[in-house]
Amino acid sequence: MATNKTPKKSWRKRTLAVRSGQMRSAFQETSEALFLTSGYAYEAAEEAEARFKGEIGGFQYSRFGNPTVSMFEARMAALEGAPVARATATGMAAVSSVFLSSLKTGEHVVAAKEMFGSCRYVIETILPRFGIGFTLVDGADIAQWQAAMKPQTRLLFLETPSNPMLSLCDLKAVSKIAEAGGARLIVDNAFASPALQRPMEFGAHIVVHSSTKYIDGQGRALGGVILCREDFLNEHLQQFIRNTGPSISPFNAWVHLKSLETLDLRMRAHCENAARVADFLAEQKKVTRVIYPFRADHPQHNLARVQMDGGGGVVTFEVAGGKAAAFRLANALGLIDISNNLGDTKSLLTHPETTTHQKLTPEARAALGVTSGLLRLSVGLEDADDLCEDLDQALRAA
């Protein structure tokens, strides 16, 4: 590998997003290369032996190492301020690898109950099959985290801002509780992305991402990332990933690697548009509630300003008239798509009660605040005036 620029310690986030992690090949390409290869050849049998023994570096097999994937991991680590990163096929592969690589029978997890549906399935349904217990808490209530801790607690898990209610967890306070209990705090940072929030600066031990969302940012490829310290990688993750194979395709890693170069610019534009749309919605008679972390009426607005560099691209709101009105609004949209995905350049609207949160019991939904009139809008990068006009005419139909 030749002619990489030597990274400087003083490089700022935007420079790291464009320059960090690059490994140029002998061709000195300016743009990072896509190494679409499963395997690697050795000059001699002795070299293969030495690489397998770990005596010399170099790649062996793309299930556990690939140059394009390594570049993506190095750039993610630089942006999150994490010692090491491992990329996975999806966000859920990242989450489940953290749990399954490190927990054993008899141990215990504490998690904020407002979380992505599949994360809840892993904690509530898969872990108990292996004798791993869990306690769900209201993530905003620090006393509940404290009360849920047991001597066997090894991992604390939370998502901030959460889906779809955009409630926040105090990262400093929860990481202190984890530390005092000899446990690790895992933060799902998919909604904020490293451009808006770097949980390790507030004490988180592990960060997981669905890079499918804002890191790709254009709705193309699935991916996930685990960021952690060397001890967790060496004791748990490395051998688990190597031997169970949740690996990301080099192609998807390449898409997400190149997307990181524009992440900061895109997130600023998402935040600007989302703030405009949130303010517009708050003025509408048929809208009974607007939730956006950087609006002064968000109950944790002060915490949002401390932990985040922007309010994010998602706005959640409630229309009067329940499910029927929410459906009329969704069906009247002429620009915004109905889709349960988020973090795309295209604005996407979903009705959580009947889609992402359908599998919860009515009581569990009520406890989260997921009402029949609630809608989650992932605000894209279209012109904010066009988005407001579309919502305006759809609200009249509702």
Ligand SMILES: *Cc1c(COP(=O)(O)O)cnc(C)c1O
């Ligand atoms: C989408 C998402 C996931 C799962 O990611 P996939 O890439 O779809 O597997 C996990 N957590 C949050 C907060 C998400 O939005």
